[in-house]
Structure formats: structure tokens, C-alpha cells
Amino acid sequence: VAAFARFLGPRAAGERRHWLVKSEPEAFSWSALEACPDRTTCWDGVRNFQARNFMRDGMRRGDLVLFYHSNAEPPAVMGVCEVARDAYPDHTAFDDADPHFDAKSRREEPTWMMVDLRAQERFARPVTLPMLRDEPALAGMELLRRGSRLSVQPVEAVHWEIVVRLGRAGTAR
DNA sequence: GCCAACGTTGGC
DNA sequence: GCCAACGTTGGC
Numbered sequence: 480v481a482a483f484a485r486f487l488g489p490r491a492a493g494e495r496r497h498w499l500v501k502s503e504p505e506a507f508s509w510s511a512l513e514a515c516p517d518r519t520t521c522w523d524g525v526r527n528f529q530a531r532n533f534m535r536d537g538m539r540r541g542d543l544v545l546f547y548h549s550n551a552e553p554p555a556v557m558g559v560c561e562v563a564r565d566a567y568p569d570h571t572a573f574d575d576a577d578p579h580f581d582a583k584s585r586r587e588e589p590t591w592m593m594v595d596l597r598a599q600e601r602f603a604r605p606v607t608l609p610m611l612r613d614e615p616a617l618a619g620m621e622l623l624r625r626g627s628r629l630s631v632q633p634v635e636a637v638h639w640e641i642v643v644r645l646g647r648a649g650t651a652r
Numbered sequence: 653g654c655c656a657a658c659g660t661t662g663g664c
Numbered sequence: 665g666c667c668a669a670c671g672t673t674g675g676c
Contacts, residue, residue: 503674527659550674608675626657628673654676661670 486633487536497634498538499545499556499622500596509546509557509601518598519563522631523571524579526591530631535566535592537633544596545634545642547622548605555605556642564595602646616641 486496500522502508512520525531542562548555568589571577584590611617621632634642 501674529659554675626673628658630673656673656675658673659671661668663668664666 483533483633487532490539496537496539496542497544497636497639498533498542498562499547499632499634500560501547501549501630503550504548505550508548509598512546512560512596512598513601515598519595521564521569521595522593523569525569525593525631526579526581527630530629531590531592533629533631533633534594538562538566538594540565543599543639545639546596546598549630553605554608556602556611556646557605558601558646559599559643560596561599562594563597566592566594569593603648604646606642606645610645611642614641614645 490496507520512518522534525534540562544560544562545556546558546560548557568586569579569584569591571579572581572584572589572591573586574580575582579591581590611620611623617623617638620634620638621627621629
């Protein structure tokens, strides 16, 4: 957690941060994102404080985000999105008919926040979890940590470059 | 379907 | 504040 502090604090001029979000394709797939108006959706339903903090305090418009299919066959990074809007209140927390309703989140003081994500580049080939695990230089990546469940997480720039290269069907090195 | 790992809840 | 119980995540 402390290792991620620099993803949460103030940023240098022109700094662009890199992230990864998970989505179960049966709930919301990369193709579903591409089908959205302007290829953009609000990233609602995040109900984990650490993930929320990354969206609220770490993400800014223009940051780049890997879109990962979890609980998929195979699990894989599908492409790159960009943050299209800074964090704002997640309205689904206020709706008692919504599965993500949270009675403790009030409009005057919202607990849960979301950003907007816009699809930017579908990878030439999905970068599967086995491909990621095969890459020694990705050994420290949060996604690959045993038991890692964070649905919104920072990505180191060096890791970012490797994943994108794999997705563009080149070689990692 | 199984189950390890994790976050949250609530009793005390 | 501790920690057991519980629900969820997500790979396999």
C-alpha cells in the first residue's frame, strides 16, 4: 500500500499515470465499452475503499488504463482506455433498486466515486494472464500478486510498456 | 465447482 | 481494539 503512495499524491507537471481496471466480461466486456456512445462509460459499482481512493485521488483525465477481463476464459488484458473524466459521485450508490446500492452513502457526502473511461485501443491480441506470468519483467506487477483482488490498481510505467508491446503483437523485449 | 485470499462486519 | 464469521473475488 505504501508502495503506491506516489500514485495518490500531487503529480509533476505533465505527468501521466497508468492504471488497470478489472471487469468480468459477462457483466461488462471490452466490446460493451466499444459499443457505448463515444466509446465511453462511467465506471460505477466500485465498492472497495482502496480502489475508490485510486480513482478519486490518483486518476486524472488523460491517464491511461489497461482493461482486464477477470473471471474469463482466459483472463486477459483486452486493450487501453483513457480516463475521460475525473472522479465524481457514483449515483448507483443512492439507488435502492440498484445492486450496488449503499444506504450509508448520502448525496451530501458520497462514499463512492467513479470516473469515466473511454476505449482507446483494442489490442491486436488479448494479453492473457499466462502471457503476463511468462514475462519475467512483470514479476512485480500488482495484478500478478498472489491473492490480489484490487479492481482498480496502479501500473508501473515499465510494466505498462511491456504489456502494451505484447498487446500490439510484437515481442516483449 | 472448489477454495485460497482478502475485506468487512459485529460481538465482546 | 481484537478477532471469528461471513461474503466476495477470481484463478484454476
